[in-house]
Amino acid sequence: MSDELDEIVDNLREPTSWFRIVFMIAFAVVLYLIIAPIILVIMITQVLFRFITGAPNSNLRDFSGALAAYIFQILKFLLYSSEDKPFPFSDFPSLDDDNTQGSSKPTKKKSAGKKAPAKKASKKKAAKKSTLDTSPNGSGEEKEA
Secondary structure (H helix, E strand, O other): OHHHHHHHHHHHHOHHHHHHHHHHHHHHHHHHHHHHHHHHHHHHHHHHHHHHHOOOOHHHHHHHHHHHHHHHHHHHHHOOOOOOOOOOOOOOOOOOOOOOOOOOOOOOOOOHHHHHHHHHHHHHHHHHHHHEOOOOOOOOOEOOO
8 A cells, every 4th residue: 555655656746747737737728718719710700701702711721720730739738648748849730740630621622624634635646646747657757838
């Protein structure tokens, strides 16, 4: 019984545990008091952009993706899933980072209109080929017009 008590006392005296608790409280406050209002402002702004221009703002959408990755970093730190401290003790996440689950960028479906340049290229090749000499020796010399 005393060995277990000694181990608990040793854990309580360890300064790294107390530093982590201080950082956890600080990041929880930042998440609640700073990031939550920013999310609200972004939501309202994106709705206004949608009503006025018909589409959400792409810069805000990109920032929102990075902010979501930052929130994910904070939550991983608060829930002991990661020992790495989030920004400002590490780099602010970007959309290129692969440490987020799922993609923050919407996937675009290819439309039929994107296949047209390939058809145009093949038509150009066919037109160029028709200007070449089709003599039996296959010299491929251009005909003079």
